[in-house]
Amino acid sequence: MPNAVDRTRLRDLTERELARFEQDHPRSRELFERAKANLLAGVPMPWMSEWAGPYPVFVAEAEGARFTDVDGREYVDLCLGDTGAMTGHAPKEAVEAIAEQAAKGITHMLPTEDAAWVGAEMRRRFGLPFWQFCLTATDANRFTIRLARAITVRPKILVFNYCYHGSVDETILTIEGGVPGPRPGNVGAPVDPTQTTRVVEFNDVEALEAALAHEDVACVLAEPALTNIGIVLPEPGYHDALRRLTRDHGTYLVIDETHTICAGPGGATRAWGLDPDFVTIGKPLASGVPAACYGMSAEVAERTDTFMRSLPTTDVGGIGGTLSGNALSLAAMRATLDHVLTDEAFERMIALGERWADGVKASIERHALPWEVQRIGCRAEYWFAPTPPRNGGEAAAADDHELARFTHLYALNRGILLTPFHNMALMSPATTEADVDAHSVVFDEMAAELVG
Secondary structure, eight states: OOSSOOHHHHHHHHHHHHHHHHHHOHHHHHHHHHHTTTSGGGSSSGGGGOSSSSSOOOEEEEEBTEEEETTSOEEEESSGGGGTTTTOBSOHHHHHHHHHHHHHOSOOSSOOHHHHHHHHHHHHHHOOSEEEEESSHHHHHHHHHHHHHHHHTOOEEEEETTOOBTBOGGGOEEEETTEEEEOTTOOSOSSOGGGTEEEEOTTOHHHHHHHHTTSOEEEEEEOSSBOBTBOBOOOTTHHHHHHHHHHHTTOEEEEEOTTGGGGOTTHHHHHTTOOOSEEEEOGGGGTTSSOEEEEEOHHHHHHHHHHHHTSSOSTTSSOOOTTTTOHHHHHHHHHIIIIISOHHHHHHHHHHHHHHHHHHHHHHHHTTOOOEEEEETTEEEEESSSSOOSSHHHHHHTOOHHHHHHHHHHHHTTTEEOBTTTTEEEOOTTOOHHHHHHHHHHHHHHHHHHHO
16 A cells, blocks of 8 residues: 555554553553443443554543543543534533533423524524424434435435445445445344435536436435545535535435534535535534434425324324433533534634644655645544545545554554544644644654654
8 A cells, every 4th residue: 555654664663552552551451351241342332442452541531622541641632522522521611501401400301492592593503494403413314314205205315435424224335346235334234225325426426416317315415525434525516516416306405514513613514605405413512412403494394394294193203202302402502502612612623623734744744655634624634645535435445444543542642532433633612732733743753653
């Protein structure tokens, strides 16, 4: 693979870093071994075992853009819960609102004043007039898909190769060898996802048009830019073509802003002037309290309302959840949107994202590595490739698991946490220039060691 890294040297360095990790984290190892008695694979969720070390670091406490592990080591957190803690950990205003609401009741199956405030604020940020609340972005995507199918009376959806929309069954598929099929690692899929979903490559207008020409697609579910396979940006004019073609074929356009909220206070929808029929978003909206929502245009809302009123009951229709829209989530969302993820905070965060990317680029050039950096707002990451991939297939092919493990482990051993699975860093309102510069120093040291 053309990445200018000697593989023998890489493996020797990785062994050294693994030994250092083991030496530095005895208490995490002890807790991991104890947890195996009652937790599958020793962790609360299977993917928590996929960090770079032989076991995960166990967290003792977190505040702002830093956390401390059970061995007393402090870290600059550039992962931030893979966007779930994009607010920074335990922001004061949200913590106070959460505590106040918890004392007044957590869930009632009835609306609160906060719900109306948050709905109006989401309209201000994203432009869509009507909103509904749930607990995760997966829920928001799932419910939106069901509504789109119901009001269009069409069976299929369309997604992009190597997209990420949470654990929605219909979206976990890829194109392998030119043939669509279940994504590797798709666990216990209820049906072959090709029965429910069409999949094309991002940035391929011709493939998109051919897939929509079947006239059986209720909605296109799209990240404005691919993010979970690495940042893959839209080419000039692609979003215009996506919007035109969906309208031409009577297909709704759903924009999933769960990761691309990093583009600004109204996500890529506002930053790039997009015009979707639905917006879905979750993760950072409530400072870590489970919360998500989905918005819709006036036309979609009218059709949805008419359809829902035609049903004998809506409580078992596949859209809802007893805890959806609960008082605690809405109080946390209001505090977060009003005081934490503000327009002013995004200006600072985006500037820090630029600073992080510039620091990485400088090291890449200094050490003549054929790597590249991509950025959306306050989210940035580096690729082990000379040219950024233009679609999910190219991004998957560019993956270098061995090298990625080393870079993550090297940073972790020096107090920097990056997002697992790819080389992504995210800025929070609490992140400082010193935090960013600490990463730049560590990245430069790592690059120097790699090239010898």
